[in-house]
Structure formats: structure tokens, C-alpha cells
């Protein structure tokens with residue numbers, strides 16, 4: 620099953636090289652994020668950590684780029700994305716999009 624999903628994501632990359640991140644690679648990046656947003660991406664409203672599950676990859680990637688550039692201001696999230704390159708952002712966004 621894992622192999623099938625990886626193969627499908629490769630097909631997706633071949634079809635849309637500029638858009639599709641790799642959720643398998645993104646899952647490893649999400650370990651850190653899970654500390655605040657939760658392993659299922661449900662967040663913690665009481666602590667001010669928004670839910671990520673159910674949001675699509677394009678929205679997530681856009682927010683991460685906005686935090687990185689400072690267009691969207693959050694010292695916490697800016698620190699979180701400072702170590703992510705463009706591909707990491709697409710990959711972690713693709714993984715988040717698998718969380719329902």
C-alpha cells in the first residue's frame with residue numbers, strides 16, 4: 620500500500636512538476652509541526668495552534684511562504700519555516716493535505 624501511494628505520487632509529480640509535493644517526504648518534516656499542530660493536524664485552539672487538517676496543499680504552501688517572507692507575521696511560524704526550502708514547503712503541504 621505504501622509503495623502504491625509512493626508510485627502514485629511519482630505519477631503526480633510527472634504530470635505536474637511545478638505543483639505537486641511529495642507527501643511521503645513531507646511526513647518526515649511534519650514531525651516537528653506535530654508538536655504544536657498535533658499528529659493529526661487538529662491543532663489546539665486553547666493554545667492558539669490552528670487546525671491544519673482539511674486545508675488543501677495550495678493554501679498551506681501559500682501560508683508557509685507568507686510566514687517565510689514576513690508577509691504573514693508570526694515569529695513562531697517564521698522560525699518554523701526558516702529551515703524549509705521550496706521543495707520542503709511543497710512536500711510538507713502535500714502531507715498536510717492528506718490529513719482529514
Ligand code: HEC
Nearest residue numbers: 651652654655667668669679682683692693695696699711
Ligand atoms: C511552536 C509551535 C508551532 C510549531 C512547532 C509549528 N507551528 Fe504552525 N502555527 C503555530 C501558530 C501559533 C500559528 C498561528 C500563527 C498566526 O497566525 O499568528 C501557526 C500557523 C500555521 C499555519 C497557518 C494555518 C492557517 O489556517 O492559516 C500553517 C499552515 C502552519 N502553522 C504550518 C506549520 C508547519 C507545516 C509546521 C512544521 C514545519 C508548523 N506549523 C510548526 C505554531 C506552531
